[in-house]
Amino acid sequence: MPFKVEVVPHNLQWRDAFEAESQQVAEAMGENMVAIHHIGSTAIPNIYAKPIIDLLVEVKDISRVDEQSAAMESLGYEVMGEYGIPGRRFFLKNSQAGIRTHHIHTFEIGSAQVKRHLAFRDYMIAHPDDAQQYSNLKRKLAEMYPDDIEGYMDGKDDFIKTIDQKAAEWCVFSQ
Template sequence: MVERTRVIEIVPYHPEWKIEFEKIKSMILSYISDLIIKIDHVGSTSVEGLAAKPIIDVDVVIESYDVLPEVIERLAKEGFQHEGNLGVEGREAFKRTLDDGYMKYHLYVCPKDGKGYLEHIALRDYLRENETAREQYAALKYKLAEDHRYNIDHYIEGKNDFVTGILKKVL
C-alpha cells in the first residue's frame, strides 16, 4: 500500500546529500557489485543548488534484464522488496524493509539503455548545466509542495510538463 498522507517537503540543497549517496552506494555495491555496471545519483538531490524533497534517488545500472533475477534475489536477502516498475518503463523499484540508518532513499535497478534510466540522466545533467532551468524547477517544486502538501500524485503531476519539456529538448 502506498502512503498518501505524508507531508511533501521541499528543502534547499544540502551538500550532505552527496555524502549520503556515497554511503548508500557502498552498501549496495557490497551486495551486487559483480552484477552491475555502475550506480548513479539521480533526481533532484543529485543536482547541486537544486531544492528537493530530502530523499536520495539511486539508479543501479545493469547490462540487461538477464541479471535482474539474481539482483532481486540478492537484494531480497539484504532486506529489499522488489516492487516492479511502478508504471515506469525501464526501471525496477525496490523498497527497503528495515531501517538501515541511512537517509531516506529510493532504489531503482535499470538496464543501461532503459527509458527510465536515460531520462533520469538526461534531466539530471540538463539541470546541473542550466541555472535558469534549475531555478525555475525549484520555484515550481516549492509552489507544488505548498499547493499539494498531502497529495504526492498531484505534486508529481504538476511537475510533468516541466520535466517533459526538458526531456524533449535533450533526448
C-alpha cells in the same frame, strides 16, 4: 499512510549519502552491476528537493536483478518490481521512523530511461536558470499539495517533459 510532500533546501550531505548507499548497493547487486548514478533533485546543486536520494543502477541483465531481491531487502529496501515502467526494477527504502530515504531505479545498460535520467540531471546542472524554475515550481507545489503526492507529481509533469525535450536536444549538441 499519506505521503507528506516536503521539499527542503539543497543539502551538501546528500552527495555523501549517495556515495555510502551506492557502495552497499554495488555489493548487493554483484557482478551484474555496471554503474550507479546519483539522479533526481538531490543530485542538482542549489535547488530544493524532497530529501530522498535517487540512485540509478545500470546492470548487464535486468532479469538477473530479481536474483538480488533478498540482498536488497537485507539493506532495508522494499522490492517493487517494474512499478509502472517496463524494463525497470524499483526499490524503495524508509528510515526506522517510516520516512522515505532512498529510491533505486534499475535499468539495463543502454536503456533509453538511463539516457533520459542522466540527460535531465546533466542539463539541469548546466542550466541553473531552468534548475531554479524547477526548484520554485516544486516549492509551490509542495505548499499546494502537502499531503497529496499525486497532485505534486502531476503538477511537475509538464515542466519535466519540457526539460526532457530540451535535455535530449542539448545532449545531441553538446557531444
